[in-house]
Amino acid sequence: MEKELPKIDLPEEWVIGTGINKELLSLYTNFPCRLKAEMFILCMEGEVEASINLDRLSVHANDFVTIMPGSIFQIHRIEGNLRIYFGGFSSKYIEQANYSRSSIDTLYVTLGKPVFTLKPEGAELLEEYFKFLMKLYAFFAPDIRKMITPYLYNNIHAGITAMYHNKPEDNSPMSKGKQLCKNFTQLVMQNYNKIRNVSWYAEKLGITHAHLCTTVKQMTGSTCVDIIAHMVIMDAKSQLKLTNLSIQAISDSLNFANMSFFGKYFKRYTGMSPLEYRNNG
Numbered sequence: 001m002e003k004e005l006p007k008i009d010l011p012e013e014w015v016i017g018t019g020i021n022k023e024l025l026s027l028y029t030n031f032p033c034r035l036k037a038e039m040f041i042l043c044m045e046g047e048v049e050a051s052i053n054l055d056r057l058s059v060h061a062n063d064f065v066t067i068m069p070g071s072i073f074q075i076h077r078i079e080g081n082l083r084i085y086f087g088g089f090s091s092k093y094i095e096q097a098n099y100s101r102s103s104i105d106t107l108y109v110t111l112g113k114p115v116f117t118l119k120p121e122g123a124e125l126l127e128e129y130f131k132f133l134m135k136l137y138a139f140f141a142p143d144i145r146k147m148i149t150p151y152l153y154n155n156i157h158a159g160i161t162a163m164y165h166n167k168p169e170d171n172s173p174m175s176k177g178k179q180l181c182k183n184f185t186q187l188v189m190q191n192y193n194k195i196r197n198v199s200w201y202a203e204k205l206g207i208t209h210a211h212l213c214t215t216v217k218q219m220t221g222s223t224c225v226d227i228i229a230h231m232v233i234m235d236a237k238s239q240l241k242l243t244n245l246s247i248q249a250i251s252d253s254l255n256f257a258n259m260s261f262f263g264k265y266f267k268r269y270t271g272m273s274p275l276e277y278r279n280n281g
Contacts, residue, residue, distance in 0.1 A: 009036040010090040012142070013149045016133040020084040025075045032074040032242040036091035040156065041065040042126055046082035050075050052114055053234055059115060062123040066110040066160055068189070069094055072238045085130040089153055106157040107186055109164040116163055180205065181219045184212065185227065192231035194255050198224045233269050236262075240278040247274045 025048065032051070041064070048059045051074045052067060059065055067073065069091060118126065137145060187201050201224065202212040216224050232254055239250045251262035266274050
């Protein structure tokens with residue numbers, strides 16, 4: 001039987017808490033998992049070494065971590081007495097959420113940079129915020145918690161974006177080109193495993209194919225095709241290394257017409273076939 005990545009989600013639209021300890025994290029040391037929810041982690045004590053989408057990283061005291069839906073993670077090492085706070089939004093809520101500018105910004109600024117190191121005083125302020133949300137969660141009944149979810153979702157994302165945008169120039173109004181790139185990145189994150197056609201993304205954004213390609217190239221230095229391919233190849237590599245799924249099954253999960261087309265696409269960007277990457281990459 002083929003082994004798929006275990007999937008982790010949250011039981012409610014939003015959850016906040018603490019109590020992440022060695023015993024709990026140790027459950028994820030033997031195998032990787034795919035996160036369906038969006039999670040935020042604040043580490044105040046201890047150290048955790050983990051992988052997020054094959055990128056190995058260390059989380060220490062005063063580190064804040066943003067893990068986007070669809071991320072593949074695995075715990076490698078846990079040191080010291082952990083004091084960790086966590087919060088997040090379920091996949092059910094994220095799928096129907098109205099994406100605000102702040103949530104799109106968060107996706108863009110944290111892409112490839114999930115760990116943000118705070119100054120001690122900043123970490124203490126964020127700890128107080130987590131404690132406040134925990135009291136809020138305990139005080140309100142489930143129906144009231146559900147009502148405040150959209151406000152909390154937007155406020156948390158705005159706060160994360162503000163942390164990353166710590167340079168004066170980042171506080172200036174966002175240009176239309178930069179906003180377009182962020183909207184494009186958002187759509188790619190949501191749809192890369194189904195659609196690789198740049199024209200589809202342009203239509204969704206209400207602009208021409210040429211305008212999208214020109215703007216993205218000017219703003220990022222990368223082409224639209226390359227940005228889509230980056231997400232597809234990252235997902236394919238993760239599945240090849242971290243699951244026992246057949247290459248056919250991985251090809252199907254990424255919506256390739258057939259395994260041959262998937263193999264050619266993968267080799268174009270990696271220089272090796274999927275099987276060669278699984279065995280030797």
